[in-house]
Amino acid sequence: xxxxxxxxxxxFIISGLMNASVLIFSRLFSNDTIPEFDPIVMSNFGLLxxxxxxxxxxxxxxxxxxxxxxxxxxxxxxLVYGCIWVNWILNNNVLDVYxxxxxxxxxxxxxxxxxxxxxxxxxxxxxxxxxxxxxGLAR
Numbered sequence: 001x002x003x004x005x006x007x008x009x010x011x012f013i014i015s016g017l018m019n020a021s022v023l024i025f026s027r028l029f030s031n032d033t034i035p036e037f038d039p040i041v042m043s044n045f046g047l048l049x050x051x052x053x054x055x056x057x058x059x060x061x062x063x064x065x066x067x068x069x070x071x072x073x074x075x076x077x078x079l080v081y082g083c084i085w086v087n088w089i090l091n092n093n094v095l096d097v098y099x100x101x102x103x104x105x106x107x108x109x110x111x112x113x114x115x116x117x118x119x120x121x122x123x124x125x126x127x128x129x130x131x132x133x134x135x136g137l138a139r
Contacts, residue, residue, distance in 0.1 A: 005065075008125055012061035015118045019054025022047050025107040033104035037097050041084055053077060068129040071122055078119035085112025 026034055029044045040046070057074065060067055089112065098105030 008064060008128075009061045011121050011125070012057045012064055015121065016054040016056075016058035016061070018114050018118070019050050019057065022050045022054075022107075025103050027103065031101060031104055033097065033101035034107055036100070037092065037104070037108065038088060041081075041088075064125060065129050065132070068126055068133070071126045071129065075119055075122035075126055078115045078122060082112055082115040082119055085115060088112075 023029075025031065026044070026047050029047060034047065035043045053074075056070075060070060064071055088108070092108075094105060094108050097108050
């Protein structure tokens with residue numbers, strides 16, 4: 001079980017680093033193309049909040065078993081962003097973004113996939129914590 005706990009801890013850290021990659025894609029919030037194509041969700045403030053969520057994932061990486069409901073909140077947050085991305089993809093042409101800025105195009109191409117992957121991760125971790133607590137094995 002210790003090996004699985006270490007893998008989960010790494011998952012939280014990787015999730016946080018993936019969120020922090022917004023700094024690269026946004027060129028430290030100076031890339032105007034990302035907010036141009038989704039000014040509400042992907043404004044510079046929205047991008048900053050993505051970074052903050054990432055820091056929260058990293059902050060609990062070592063103690064995730066103690067905050068199962070926060071893990072559930074993380075899953076909901078990823079679900080919301082994943083749904084927003086699907087809606088964006090269905091109603092926009094990502095090639096238009098690539099024409100203006102390749103980094104922004106890559107960002108819009110992958111951010112939702114990342115959110116769906118980590119939604120699954122967080123929901124599985126939540127259920128694992130629940131199972132361990134129900135069996136009296138959680139810390």
